[in-house]
Amino acid sequence: MQQNELDNQLSQIRDKLTGLDRKADNRVFLPCEAENVHEVCRFLFSDLGLRFVISTGIDAEDCFEVLHHFSNDESGCLVTVKAFVRNRESPELDSITPLIPGAEWIEREMHDLLGIKFRNHPNLERLILADDWPEGVYPLRKEVQA
């Protein structure tokens, strides 16, 4: 859809977000709390028909951030949902794989590398680390030295 229509539509889920950062015409960030991430992604993917690009997991010192990137190909706009996972001891987030099968691998990867558990993920097995990699060591966490 065209950019101005996208902007209108995004205002519809404003109540589920904690902000709406427009870094540029074609770069929008939607911060939200963990419990709303599934609803926001469902809105973007199923209602607006945006294309799922990938997700980024970040160890942001005081919390984990899970960014789900979507693309509105018609206007070239990247819409990134930024979910804050505040429980560092046992980080959990609702999986978006039941909604978007293409997200299966990246959620498994974030589970391997950051230790975030994705609730309702159909297959949260090890994906990217070797068979003999020790359990409980999450390489992308800041405490693990490069």
Place this chain on the structure above:
Amino acid sequence: MDWKLWALKKSIWVFHVNTGACNNCDIEIVNLLTPKFDVERFGIKLVGSPRHADALLVTGGGTRQAAIRLREVYRQTAKPCVVFCMGACACGMGIFEKGYHMAGPVDSIIREVDPNAIIAYVPGCPPKPQAMIMGVVRALAALQPKEKYATERVGQPVVADPR
């Protein structure tokens, strides 16, 4: 002179192993088969199983997962065999040295299985096909130090400069 090594220098059957490479070295190895470089005229052939191979062409820095398989492949390879480390990653992990998932480099992985393995290094990122051919030729010449590495092969002279 070991008759097996003699057989080795007539025509080299190679088996390609990727232990976590970015693809560049692997593509250049496949390039060796194509018309511009055409290593089949030297008798070098890519085979589908390590059991038939005289040499292993190993690319990649040796990730943890790949290390286990590499050792297994080396065990299965017919001996004597030469291990060619193709590319900077295989020679010494290159820019991936500090990666948390690396077990390499290739020579240390192979030497865990066989401390006396014959290993040749062809550096480059990626090494050009000409460099790979030269690497193979030089290694074979080094294995036969007393002889000039020029041999007749079914009427076709195969000449390579051992210097």
Place this chain on the structure above:
Amino acid sequence: MSEPLRKSVLAVGPFHPLQEEMEFFQLTVDGEKVTDIKARISYNHRGIEKLSETLQFDQVPYLVSRVCGICSASHPLAYVQAVEEIAAVKPPERALYVRTIINELERIHSHLLWVGLAGHFIGYDTVFMWAWKYREPVLDLLEEITGNRNNYGNVKVGGCREDIPDELIPKINQELDVIERKTEMLTKAVLDDPVLHARLKGVGILTKEDAIKYAVTGPTARGSGIAIDVRRDDPYAAYDDLDWKVISQPEGDVFAKAVVRLLETLESVKIIRQALARLPKGPVSVDVKEIPPGEGCGRAEAPRGETFHYVRSDGGNRPVRHKIRAPSYVNVPSFKASCIGADIADVTITLAAVDPCYSCTERIAVVDGHSAVIHDYDELLRLSREKTARIKKEIGAPDVKLEDC
């Protein structure tokens, strides 16, 4: 009396002659049809995202160039675009054109590579040798411009490292003429060959619905009727200034994807010619002193699809987080949708049609130790070629003719 269901497990991978990386898909079959696929990837995982955090911003392009050898221009380009977004830096016009030319040359050699491999998988070794022979001049050109046949290392934050010397332009145009002629001939041979039609049409279909669910990009998407292309949708480099079209086909089968790639190669030749004719004068880079805190997204259309990089900076001289997504990461899982229900003889070509840049993602080769029948990659390749030979015999067609013109 009914036959008991015979379920067997096929292991595709880990080591096989013409597939460069180790990849592992564990297929379950029922007779000759694929019923399920499991994938576990780990062989190529080198921990690049973590390594990025230890390097300075201007060292990272050299690292990400080696995420994948065939997309080695697209990854650093997407990365520097993300950083340029954070720093609000605009490279000079000439740099944008040089970037375009290098990336399109890469697309040409990557698509020709694919055509060759696809030919090999179905037993058309002439096509393999021929396509790779005509790839060589492109690699030589890239070497003349950037210093390396692969891993060009030509982009940096703020522009390009090396310029294209004006004296080289006539030579590039000459080579493009040859490449165009050859590709046109190859395209015609493929489009007209009845055996290829019979062998590849209707094979490995990825429906539009599945393509959306798996979020595929690049020729994998465009071959299923989804006409997306980052060069047009979110323009970067000089694509906005040039006249070219997005190629797509609706059928979703291997044939459609082959057609998309061949026609795209011809389109790339067009783009490079225009870019060379309009190459602006001036410098090819601007100085960038520091990267402020912030986050940026950069993307480029690699030969396999959209390459996406996300970079976060805290004002220091290293990225705090660098996310790399290669196109194959979303394309390869779609193999599950296009392969289930297919013949095992078609498995290799269906996977190849996704053009997995194996080292861009992780391949896992796995599993052994099943008591059921196991066919290795060599066996699957043999089955694929036998199918082609059978079809050839049924149709009674001559071998595809590729003249040296």
